[in-house]
Amino acid sequence: MDKKQFIFGTRAVIEAIKAGRDIDKIFIQSGLNNDLIKELIQLARDQDVSFTFAPAQKLSAFPGKNHQGVVATLSAVHFESLENIVHNIFSTGRDPFILVLDRITDVRNFGAIVRSAEAAGIDAIVIPEKGNAPVSADAMKTSAGALNYVPVCRSKDLRQSIKELRNSGLRVVACTEKAEELAYNVPMEGPLALIMGSEEDGIAPEILRQADALVKVPMQGKIQSLNVSVAAGIMLFEAVRQRTTGH
Numbered sequence: 247m248d249k250k251q252f253i254f255g256t257r258a259v260i261e262a263i264k265a266g267r268d269i270d271k272i273f274i275q276s277g278l279n280n281d282l283i284k285e286l287i288q289l290a291r292d293q294d295v296s297f298t299f300a301p302a303q304k305l306s307a308f309p310g311k312n313h314q315g316v317v318a319t320l321s322a323v324h325f326e327s328l329e330n331i332v333h334n335i336f337s338t339g340r341d342p343f344i345l346v347l348d349r350i351t352d353v354r355n356f357g358a359i360v361r362s363a364e365a366a367g368i369d370a371i372v373i374p375e376k377g378n379a380p381v382s383a384d385a386m387k388t389s390a391g392a393l394n395y396v397p398v399c400r401s402k403d404l405r406q407s408i409k410e411l412r413n414s415g416l417r418v419v420a421c422t423e424k425a426e427e428l429a430y431n432v433p434m435e436g437p438l439a440l441i442m443g444s445e446e447d448g449i450a451p452e453i454l455r456q457a458d459a460l461v462k463v464p465m466q467g468k469i470q471s472l473n474v475s476v477a478a479g480i481m482l483f484e485a486v487r488q489r490t491t492g493h
Contacts, residue, residue: 251383252308253318256282263289268321270380272297275305275315286316294402296375322386328399328407331370332414341437342416343485346372348404348453349444350474353379357388358475359442364392366482371396372439374404408456411439420457421481422449423471429461434485435492442478 253262259272260282272290274283276299290297308317328344335342345368350356356379363371379385386393401407412418419434420441434440441457443449454460463472463480472480 251320253320254308254313254316256286256314256316259316259318260286260289262318263293263295268324269295270319270321270382272316272318273300273305273308274298275302276300278315283315294375319380319382321381322383323381323393323398325381325400326370326397328370328372328401329410331397331399332411332416335369336414336437341435341489342414342439343367343369343437343489344372344411344416344439345370345478345482346404346408346411346439346441347374347378348441348449349374349377349446350442351377351379352445353382353384354388355379355445355473355475356381357385357390357393359478360385360389360396361392362475362479362482364389364396366486368396368482370399372399372401372404372407375400375402405452405456408439408441408453412456412458417459418457419459419461420449420454421462421477422454422460423462424448424454425460425462427459427461428464429481429484430464432459432461434488438485438489440481440485442474442481445474 253259262269272295274297305313305315305317332342345363350359360371381398408418416437416439418439418441419432422443441449441453463477
């Protein structure tokens, strides 16, 4: 791990938040409750910076000897505003093409999905503030650098973000094994938001309820599930096929 990916120490992390650094997550040693820690927690809440409490052993695993009970991991990218991206795309006369990821926790899967999304011409990727793989240097590496070109939007409430996409005129299509309809039979031209779900349990029920259509990838073999990065690639390029050919 590269020390440049981290900030160590309570005061240093506080100043980083105030300076507007793109922090992915703050780890605070469990049991710490001094005034400086309280200031950090309040500032993180005010600035919507994700934080979690962790045992001392976890913090000691980071490549810094004097962490003082606080380590912040830095994002490899600058997070963008989803509202601004959608507005700007519409203003150019194009149809937005957005990918929403619900709790993709494996950084290799996340990087592979970003790589496919960039190749498919996606306009932005939306991830939840909590429960997603870190947008780290490792993610940048597994995306083969695609994270440099695809805007990433971090959502505090994924359900609300999807509702806003629908209100902006995007059709929301969710890929799930629970679907009856095949992906090839559902229209994906026009303004589109495509949702892919967690490796463990797919798309959360409250997110599925936000979708206009539920679709599945046709499966012919005995194994009835695909790695999420593979499924995402299939869905992305089915959308590209439809958007290119018009059917």
